[in-house]
Amino acid sequence: MHRPLHNCCFAATYLAALILTLFTANAPRTVAFSFGGANSYYLYTFRTADQIQVLDAMQAAGFRTLRISIAAQGENQTGSNNYGVPDVEHPVGMYDDRILTMIDDLITRAFQRGIKLIITLHDRYSLGCWGNNAYVDKYNIPTTNACGYGGVEDNDLNAFYNNANAAADMDRRFTHIISHRHPGFSNRPWSAIPEAILGFDIQNEGQAHQRNGNIPNPNWICERAKKLKPQLSSGMLVLTGAGADVWDSVLSQHFACSSIDVVCVHSYMADDWSSKLPPVIQAAKQDGKRIIVEGFGATGWGSKAAGLQKQIDVFQNLGVPWMVWQVVKPNNYDNYEVFTDDTDSWSVLSSAARAAPGLGGAFVWPEFTGGSTKHPPPPKAAGKRPPPPKVASKRPPPPKVTSKPPPPTNNKCAKCNIPLCRGGCKCDNNCDCRPGLGGATCDKCNLPQDQGGCVVVLPLGIRLVWVVLQLNLGISAKQGSF
Numbered sequence: 001m002h003r004p005l006h007n008c009c010f011a012a013t014y015l016a017a018l019i020l021t022l023f024t025a026n027a028p029r030t031v032a033f034s035f036g037g038a039n040s041y042y043l044y045t046f047r048t049a050d051q052i053q054v055l056d057a058m059q060a061a062g063f064r065t066l067r068i069s070i071a072a073q074g075e076n077q078t079g080s081n082n083y084g085v086p087d088v089e090h091p092v093g094m095y096d097d098r099i100l101t102m103i104d105d106l107i108t109r110a111f112q113r114g115i116k117l118i119i120t121l122h123d124r125y126s127l128g129c130w131g132n133n134a135y136v137d138k139y140n141i142p143t144t145n146a147c148g149y150g151g152v153e154d155n156d157l158n159a160f161y162n163n164a165n166a167a168a169d170m171d172r173r174f175t176h177i178i179s180h181r182h183p184g185f186s187n188r189p190w191s192a193i194p195e196a197i198l199g200f201d202i203q204n205e206g207q208a209h210q211r212n213g214n215i216p217n218p219n220w221i222c223e224r225a226k227k228l229k230p231q232l233s234s235g236m237l238v239l240t241g242a243g244a245d246v247w248d249s250v251l252s253q254h255f256a257c258s259s260i261d262v263v264c265v266h267s268y269m270a271d272d273w274s275s276k277l278p279p280v281i282q283a284a285k286q287d288g289k290r291i292i293v294e295g296f297g298a299t300g301w302g303s304k305a306a307g308l309q310k311q312i313d314v315f316q317n318l319g320v321p322w323m324v325w326q327v328v329k330p331n332n333y334d335n336y337e338v339f340t341d342d343t344d345s346w347s348v349l350s351s352a353a354r355a356a357p358g359l360g361g362a363f364v365w366p367e368f369t370g371g372s373t374k375h376p377p378p379p380k381a382a383g384k385r386p387p388p389p390k391v392a393s394k395r396p397p398p399p400k401v402t403s404k405p406p407p408p409t410n411n412k413c414a415k416c417n418i419p420l421c422r423g424g425c426k427c428d429n430n431c432d433c434r435p436g437l438g439g440a441t442c443d444k445c446n447l448p449q450d451q452g453g454c455v456v457v458l459p460l461g462i463r464l465v466w467v468v469l470q471l472n473l474g475i476s477a478k479q480g481s482f
């Protein structure tokens with residue numbers, strides 16, 4: 001009786017020692033870790049000095065990640081004086097690499113500041129809700145001009161997400177993007193720059209805001225991930241890009257998908273996190289996934305700093321990385337946008353981002369803590385770069401100008417239903433900007449309508465409808481300037 005017990009204990013001790021040895025040998029990879037980061041979805045279109053100012057501020061604040069989105073960008077969004085740029089494909093399958101070349105410079109500058117990029121390969125809100133990209137034309141997607149309202153439900157994406165040709169087009173888009181070579185990193189493709197790019201979001205808030213909360217194809221993200229993952233170098237992650245809320249961010253299909261590394265979560269329901277996040281973390285750990293709270297924020301004069309603090313406290317306690325929506329210059333108190341001049345909010349963000357790595361985390365992030373510590377030398381300065389790679393010589397004509405949107409219906413906001421690239425706002429019924437709805441970039445929310453903003457001044461009555469129509473016409477005509 002004594003003997004077998006001894007054998008058992010010896011075996012157990014040996015096993016424990018072996019495990020300990022393995023862990024010790026791999027120490028950096030097993031350190032649980034967390035971090036703070038920021039969205040700044042069109043930072044690559046900023047003028048150089050502005051972009052550098054934002055990146056310097058992010059570095060000083062201790063942010064480790066920066067998320068951008070590949071989609072057409074209008075110029076001078078929210079007064080940022082940024083350049084406009086068209087999407088990477090128009091029409092579908094005809095690629096225009098100007099946007100990728102802009103992002104090359106951002107990658108270089110972020111890397112020099114120890115900030116890794118998350119690059120979102122496509123934006124759900126380009127599919128006929130806020131924005132209309134080439135897929136809307138090719139696949140006859142029903143669009144809506146009432147994106148922040150009930151009208152979003154008219155933007156029926158069932159057919160799109162269940163169309164094999166559309167999926168194949170999307171996979172080709174993704175391959176084109178990740179194959180883009182960065183002259184500052186030995187001409188390696190984006191798919192093989194793990195030191196500067198954390199990974200790729202399949203789609204920003206894919207399938208969000210469908211009728212009755214329908215998810216047209218819950219396997220769509222996983223199917224795209226299966227095509228994408230084998231093309232990436234090790235150490236580069238496939239991220240989902242989340243839904244618009246916790247529930248549609250955490251589809252069981254994402255957790256069951258072997259090609260997805262990170263299940264991203266977005267929500268602007270600040271009170272939800274403390275109850276809804278813990279079970280998500282549990283599920284992720286069970287299924288070998290990781291979680292990033294990739295979109296959250298707070299807004300309002302005097303309430304933004306406290307709103308951010310409250311949410312970040314939850315994330316820090318749980319050890320979940322977080323990325324605020326969004327850091328952008330200029331600061332805007334009335335929106336989900338924040339920059340250094342809101343010193344209260346900025347101090348909340350920077351204290352938390354600096355503290356995060358030391359607090360331990362729910363997950364391991366060898367992309368930050370492990371593997372080789374030998375980073376390649378910083379890439380050459382942007383000014384001395386080799387000529388950009390050749391762009392498809394057959395340039396398509398500029399994107400079609402969408403026909404005049406119908407006058408606003410249930411909303412009473414002069415610009416709310418106009419895409420940002422046409423000078424409009426992205427707001428909800430209260431003219432609150434809603435990044436979860438693809439917004440967060442409205443600079444006119446608190447101006448009366450007769451000053452081009454979104455606040456209803458009732459006595460203006462019918463005259464306003466006329467003004468709205470004029471604005472729509474004028475702005476539509478201006479849109480062709482890409």
Ligand SMILES: *[C@@H]1O[C@H](CO)[C@@H](O)[C@H](O)[C@H]1NC(C)=O
Binds near residue numbers: 443
């Ligand atoms: C950019 O936007 C800001 C604020 O919306 C405005 O004041 C400024 O005139 C615009 N600049 C240009 C060049 O249009």
